Amino acid sequence: MRLLDAIGMVVESSCRFHREIRFPEVVTVGIRSAGPGNSSVPYEFALFVGDELAGEGRFVHVYADSRRPVAVPPTIAAAVRDRLGPATPQDEAVAAHAPRAFATVADLEAAKGEVIGVSAWHTIDQERVNQFAAATEDEQWIHVDPGRAASGPYGSTIAHGFLTLSLVSAMLWEAYVVEDVKVTINYGTEKVRFPAPLRVGGRVRGTVELIGVEHTPRGSRIRTRITVESDAGGKPVCVAETVVVVS
Template identity: 55%
Template sequence: MRTFASPAELLGAVGEPLGPGRWYPVDQDRVNLFADATDDHQWIHVDPQRAAAGPFGGTVAHGYLTLSLLPVLVTELYRVDGVRMGVNYGLNRVRFPAPLRVGTRIRATALIVGAEPVTGGLQVVTSVTVESAGGVKPVCVAETVSRLYFEEGK
């Protein structure tokens, strides 16, 4: 994990690759809980028997579940000293190039694409790639926009 000592140090790291982070498991229980939370119970996500005969040979995680794991995956990659609050400001682009088979582990790498001062902090654009163990293509590639707000005097 990379630790930036200050906002200025983060600003100077634009173009720097980060990671990979640790492997993170995605199991059927997590997928089922996400299905319950979003009311998306499509069989390719929640019915292992039917999905075994489907196009992916088993259940796959929701793309939005993979996307929702970005905060935990990115916290494995970097932190900035003095941050009092971080806010998800949005996404510029998201793709799911390959399905995420349930029971697979994932991890992230990232590239700091841009950073600029905003009132009270920094806006950081990061290109995050999520790979699955044994996968050929990434399961998610997303350009995230975050706002980091710092303690007084940072």
């Protein structure tokens, strides 16, 4: 007997591990959701070994009949809302996203090719977009006019791509730190792309991968690739290579 008229399908999933998990370690799983959408429910989860965050990820359920997406069943929507309780200490640990610490540049260099950190989530609301538009004199209606944008190509206002890019420096600080460094200088950004629009009201965070370290007489150049994702899922909203010089 079918209990629901719709079928729930996992259309997207991802997981990022911060350490190995070995048998017979006991794993505690925390799961939360921002709430149901029209036909989908996004979930975030975290894996803990004791009090240590071992991994985190997300998955998205989409509900459909035999041919097309349908509304999230009321019983599922109610269950998701009812189970969104107050934050636990483990929730706060995930939200804090303490930067990954490297004692020296040499320690960082040993992590070449690895994900070296993940930033906190940043909310992009209309006020922030309006302030960026005023500061840069880019006040196109798709950014600052919610009424007109509602009938536009994206169904709402979207953030400037360069607003998203401007958060990269903050995301890098949140993702990792080299403890013996005294001075950090932004040397440049390369290969910037905005694969998907960021709708106003969403949240973004950056995942930082170390491409490599180049040593020069004036300091070490740290080259990273940052992939900025939206909590709505789908393609990244920004991918960029960054270079900082540390000494």
